[in-house]
Amino acid sequence: MRWTRSLIPTLKEEPAEAEAVSHKLMVRAGLVRQLAAGIYVTLPLGQRVMEKINAIIREEMNRIGGQEITMPVLHPAELWQQTGRWTTIGEEMFRLYDRGKRQMCLGMTHEEVVAWLAAREIRSYRDLPQIWYQIQTKLRDEARPKSGVLRTREFVMKDSYSLDRDEAGLEKNYELHKEAYCRIFTRCGLSFHAVESDPGMMGGAVAHEFMAPSEAGEDEIALCDRCSYSANVELAVSRPRRPTFTTWDLEEIATPGAGTIEEVCRFLQIDPALTIKSLLLITTDGPLLALLRGDQQLHEKKLAKLVGEARSAHRDEILTYLRVGPGSIGPVGVDLPIIADESLREGRYVAGANKDGFHLRGVWPGIHFQPRWADIHQVSNGDQCPHCEGSLRIERVIEVGNIFRLGTKYSVPMKAVYLSEAGDEYPIVMGSYGIGLARIAAAAVEQHHDDLGIIWPSAIAPFQLHLLPVNMRDQKMGELAEALYSQLQQAGIETLYDDRDERAGVKFKDADLLGLPLRITVGTRTLREGMVDLKTRKTAKEAQIPLPEAVSAARTLLSRLANS
């Protein structure tokens, strides 16, 4: 493609509103433009990247037996009312009325439509299993769109749905998807982890998310350095490191002015892991004292699963329930329900004395107070793995895909059933599997760039080769470049031909910014010695190649890059 006939609006300066590296680079390289918060136009270069990703996904989905379909974006409300999600989902769904005042919504996912279709078209066990997928736009009224194309209100997603007779069939399709996803992300050049995840509003058993490590990510995962344990911190469990305990006797000690864990530890010269952090929470059932070790953080979601939604108490509520200020709360002698983290089962601790300016030393959980035990701490860096002796590290990641076992959650209300060999009616067992296309592109940019710009993995690069004549006003040079361009095209090498009458420096900067895997420079050396420069973006290695060998050398290098 000729640059002069393309829309490739590169930017010298960073857009003011961009924060994430991928956001800055995708805008600067002319891949996307923002229309409104969380709504983007995909420009020609970005479109080519999306199509590359698209093709890879399609190949891998077809390979596991997926059949491509297209489902509507506009849905009647009844569909969602049948499964109950019309009311459970809330403001994240775009809702509207048609001219006949019928309530409609914009599809944020398609379990309902799939179940609807299955209810009509699947009758017998002979019709199963099926995998249906689409690559389609989804709409979600995100509370906070952010980080460029990483969290948008309108986005293209590959979503597939498996239909099976039973759990065993679902398990098989789940595994097939897991394998397909690994191939897809690997082919797209991403490094990633498949981790255990919270099924959230999808329902069902433990699910998996595919996470690409990146600073710009919104999620965190815990990874074991010894075994294969890996999980979203939303549900990750750990055994916190064991501190060196002291066999203190129970005694009250004055801690003037020391309220926070940090202050108390400094005052007493002890490890925060030897203290109990006491939090007064207000649940729908009233006040609750939650206990953690001083070095741990409360995991609100874990707690919410046990006691429902909880908020921290206001200062006056603390005074009402405990007759003490926030700095000296403790579990001993308290007449409130207490929930304590498992890590407190062993050892003796320092805790608030429920008396301003005082703490208790030698508090023995289970003896001096009786809590309900539970895992309510957040996994932190260095905690011990729940399955082995390894230690966990926390990594920030971008969620690029996820897979869910839905079971019969949608087939039952939608009456998607089949008849077994014995003639009995059973609900179809479903799975659902998503991949965010733009997130793959953004994650790839996050993982592959340098100070100068993007370094595309060749599988999803918008073009394979950047042909750059240094001076278009030199007629001879122009002719050589033109000739080389048509040879490259004939050779089937996707080439972006920078035929602009720009200064060499401008073109070089743009080439680095766009980040195509390979660059051929036609310059004075070509005129003088018949050599072109062949430069690999990733390694920055440049080689001089005789002009007649340029195409074959490029082909060789590109195939090497494609396999690396």
Place this chain on the structure above:
RNA sequence: CGGGGCGUGGCGCAGCCUGGUAGCGCACUGGCAUGGGGGGCCAGGGGUCGUUGGUUCAAAUCCAAUCGCCCCGACCA
């Protein structure tokens, strides 16, 4: 939804505090020179200062409301 920040040519910004001719860099148009890393010279075009209302002789500047965008948090198939 809570907290914070920002809206001034296409992009990035200054001017606002202390009201009085709207400015800089880049980009763009025409020309000159140059031609291997965002270089130089000359001449141009382009802005209801987000919007609305108020204060004032006079508002980009002060006040109020409103809209938009970004960041932190809450939320997130």
